[in-house]
Amino acid sequence: MTEKIKRTERRVALTKILTSRPSQLFSLSYFSTLFEAAKSTLSEDMEAIGQSLEQFGLGKLETVAGASGGVRYLPCRSMDSMGSLLTELSEKMSTSDRIITGGFLYMSDILYDAHRMARVGEIFMTLFAHTSPDVVMTVETKGIPLAMMTARAFNIPLVIVRRGSKVTEGPAVSINYVTGSSKRIQTMSLPKRALASGAKALIIDDFMKAGGTARGMIDLAREVGAEVVGTGVLVATSEPEHKLVDDYVTLLILSEVDEQTKKVVITPKMPI
Amino acid sequence: MTEKIKRTERRVALTKILTSRPSQLFSLSYFSTLFEAAKSTLSEDMEAIGQSLEQFGLGKLETVAGASGGVRYLPCRSMDSMGSLLTELSEKMSTSDRIITGGFLYMSDILYDAHRMARVGEIFMTLFAHTSPDVVMTVETKGIPLAMMTARAFNIPLVIVRRGSKVTEGPAVSINYVTGSSKRIQTMSLPKRALASGAKALIIDDFMKAGGTARGMIDLAREVGAEVVGTGVLVATSEPEHKLVDDYVTLLILSEVDEQTKKVVITPKMPI
Numbered sequence: 001m002t003e004k005i006k007r008t009e010r011r012v013a014l015t016k017i018l019t020s021r022p023s024q025l026f027s028l029s030y031f032s033t034l035f036e037a038a039k040s041t042l043s044e045d046m047e048a049i050g051q052s053l054e055q056f057g058l059g060k061l062e063t064v065a066g067a068s069g070g071v072r073y074l075p076c077r078s079m080d081s082m083g084s085l086l087t088e089l090s091e092k093m094s095t096s097d098r099i100i101t102g103g104f105l106y107m108s109d110i111l112y113d114a115h116r117m118a119r120v121g122e123i124f125m126t127l128f129a130h131t132s133p134d135v136v137m138t139v140e141t142k143g144i145p146l147a148m149m150t151a152r153a154f155n156i157p158l159v160i161v162r163r164g165s166k167v168t169e170g171p172a173v174s175i176n177y178v179t180g181s182s183k184r185i186q187t188m189s190l191p192k193r194a195l196a197s198g199a200k201a202l203i204i205d206d207f208m209k210a211g212g213t214a215r216g217m218i219d220l221a222r223e224v225g226a227e228v229v230g231t232g233v234l235v236a237t238s239e240p241e242h243k244l245v246d247d248y249v250t251l252l253i254l255s256e257v258d259e260q261t262k263k264v265v266i267t268p269k270m271p272i
Numbered sequence: 273m274t275e276k277i278k279r280t281e282r283r284v285a286l287t288k289i290l291t292s293r294p295s296q297l298f299s300l301s302y303f304s305t306l307f308e309a310a311k312s313t314l315s316e317d318m319e320a321i322g323q324s325l326e327q328f329g330l331g332k333l334e335t336v337a338g339a340s341g342g343v344r345y346l347p348c349r350s351m352d353s354m355g356s357l358l359t360e361l362s363e364k365m366s367t368s369d370r371i372i373t374g375g376f377l378y379m380s381d382i383l384y385d386a387h388r389m390a391r392v393g394e395i396f397m398t399l400f401a402h403t404s405p406d407v408v409m410t411v412e413t414k415g416i417p418l419a420m421m422t423a424r425a426f427n428i429p430l431v432i433v434r435r436g437s438k439v440t441e442g443p444a445v446s447i448n449y450v451t452g453s454s455k456r457i458q459t460m461s462l463p464k465r466a467l468a469s470g471a472k473a474l475i476i477d478d479f480m481k482a483g484g485t486a487r488g489m490i491d492l493a494r495e496v497g498a499e500v501v502g503t504g505v506l507v508a509t510s511e512p513e514h515k516l517v518d519d520y521v522t523l524l525i526l527s528e529v530d531e532q533t534k535k536v537v538i539t540p541k542m543p544i
Contacts (some may be wrong), residue, residue: 011280012324015287016331021387034328051285056306059288100442108441108466112432115293141412141432143431148417152386160384160413169380170372194380 010035011045018049018061022125023155027070029215046071057081059122074129075122079271081240082123086268089116090252093235096262103257105264107235111142111206114149114241120251121149124204124232127249127272131229133202135159135195137221139188139213143206146234150204159201161217165189173223177216188216190224199227208236208250211243235266282307290321290333294397295427296484299342318343329353331394346401347394348396349434351543354395358540361388362524368534375529377536379507383414383478386421392523393421396476396504399521399544403501405429405474407467409493411460411485415478418506422476431473432489433489437461445495449488460488462496469497480508480522483515490517507538 016033028039033120035042050061059075077085089110098106110116133154138147139161151158168193175187195201201221203214218228236243236250251272256265286303299309307314322333331347349357361382370378382388403424408420411433423430437446441463447456467473473493475486490500508515508522523544528537 008280008283008320009324009327011284012287012321013328013330015284016325016328016361019288019292024387031475049279049284053279053288055281056285056288058285075333100440102440104440104442106442106463106465108432108463109429112423112430114420114430115296115427117420118292118424141416141434144413144416145420145430148386148389148420150391151384156388157381158386158417160380160415168372168374168376170378171375186444191378191380193378235298 007045010037014042014045015049015053018071019053019059019075021074021155022059022075022122022153025064025070025072027068030070061103062259074125076126077119077122078128079097082126082272083268083270085119085123086251086270089120089234090266090268093266094264095115096264099257099259101259103259105254105257105266107206108142111234112145114145115147117149118152120146120234121151122155123251123272124150124202124249125153128202128230128232131202132200133229134199135201135226137161137195137201137203137217137228139163139217143204143234146206147204150202150232154202159194161188161190161220162190163188169194169254173220174219175216175223176220177212178207179210179212188213188220190220192224195221195224195226199226200229201226203228204229205231205233206235208233208245208248210240211245211248214248215244279317280467282309283321285452286314287318287321287325290343291325291331291347291429292346294331294345294394294425297336297342297344299340302342346397348392348398348401349394351490354398354544355540355542357391357395358523358542361392361506362538362540365524365538366536368536370536371529371531371534372529375531377526377538379478380414380445384417386417389417389421390424392418392506393423393425395523395544396422396474396521397425400474400502400504403474404472405501406443406471407473407498409433409467409473409475409489409500410477411435411489414508416475418476418478419476422474422504426474431462433460433462435460442465447488447492447495449484449491451482451484460485460492462492465497465498467493467498471498473498474501475503477503477505477538478507480505480515480517480520483517483520486520487516 136151137159171192172189174189231248236251238255254266277463407429408423409431444461446461503520507524510527526538
């Protein structure tokens with residue numbers, strides 16, 4: 001009986017430790033010391049935990065073989081669960097009280113909701129896993145929580161590009177870019193030590209209209225010798241159809257904000 | 273045997289669901305439907321999961337009685353675990369290669385590390401739980417990941433104050449404030465709909481020198497009729513000793529950055 005209680009206790013603790021650090025590889029030796037359990041026992045635990053997580057659509061465990069191997073939790077989302085999350089978000093965003101003078105849409109309450117952004121970050125991890133990014137890159141301000149949660153899902157650093165040319169982060173690289181909406185020339189900058197030459201960067205942002213900001217980030221990454229392996233945004237406008245970036249993934253499409261009729265049309269982009 | 277396997281599967285899934293939404297109250301009815309299990313069975317599960325989490329210092333479960341009751345996961349941290357995290361952070365921050373011309377310290381890699389900020393956010397939740405905040409409030413940019421993770425631990429919304437007076441978030445309240453370091457007058461603003469009158473706000477930021485920014489946020493909160501119930505920062509400088517806010521909690525103290533001798537002194541504030 002004692003043995004069985006121990007097994008449950010161990011599996012509960014293992015589940016918590018693994019799932020609270022997505023994509024982090026843990027060696028069986030680490031758990032072996034922590035729980036005073038044989039590796040064969042822990043392998044059985046991982047098998048059981050993995051099955052249970054998959055059964056309830058809560059992600060999966062991945063085993064990496066070899067001396068430097070171990071096990072990690074991947075917060076993958078199924079097509080079904082992505083679809084229902086995006087439907088929920090689009091419905092929440094499509095209410096007329098969100099319309100702001102000037103044809104803008106108030107979305108900060110959603111963009112700053114940690115749990116929702118964690119789930120959207122898991123969608124981006126699922127969609128961009130094949131690109132194996134080294135860092136997530138975004139520009140201040142509204143996209144930061146989403147980019148942070150995407151970086152968390154991948155277990156990689158976040159890089160935040162600053163607007164303007166702030167200098168309290170040491171030597172920086174700056175570029176000028178044209179905002180798609182107002183056609184103004186602006187500056188964005190990145191501390192040199194934040195992004196290594198040769199790094200593979202995944203750009204994540206909350207919103208894309210003409211794509212000028214994303215274009216600026218791609219240019220900035222190129223400037224330091226990094227490579228952009230993907231661009232993901234939560235919402236993109238349907239117009240202009242041709243953006244300043246060729247290749248991007250959007251989860252939602254905003255096709256109408258009418259101040260007169262108080263109409264907002266925002267729909268999931270499915271299949272993604 | 274089948275029954276026992278089911279029990280483990282259920283407890284693994286319950287652990288994942290509860291711990292990935294800190295402070296969120298789940299009703300037993302919700303789990304009863306999800307797992308087709310009796311509430312008495314689920315109560316036993318919660319007992320076992322709670323014990324296991326506490327045994328390994330992974331937080332605890334709290335049961336709320338009554339019709340609208342249920343169970344929630346609280347990511348509380350022990351004094352020991354807080355101490356070791358703060359020691360780790362202070363050592364990582366005290367390296368001479370972090371010194372930037374002008375006497376600044378490069379900390380963005382740490383401030384934008386999702387896992388570290390999640391753990392610091394749990395410290396703030398533990399320290400400020402008694403203040404029962406309704407929202408976490410911060411100002412752009414570097415404190416956003418930490419504030420977001422604190423909001424996640426509390427399961428409450430995040431409010432981000434903007435520097436300057438951006439107008440794409442609707443009617444806003446603005447105030448002027450004096451930055452402690454450069455003594456310049458700056459503006460910060462908050463969309464009116466982001467913070468309700470009467471709300472209890474917890475201010476979280478990465479850094480405090482003279483306290484001008486925190487003072488500004490307190491004034492801004494007062495302007496919309498909200499109440500600031502606490503102020504927490506990751507790092508505060510030892511000088512000036514008297515800050516523009518009376519009451520704040522800092523986790524680390526920065527007492528020296530010497531460009532000449534390349535010396536950085538930063539230490540945990542213990543007991544917190």
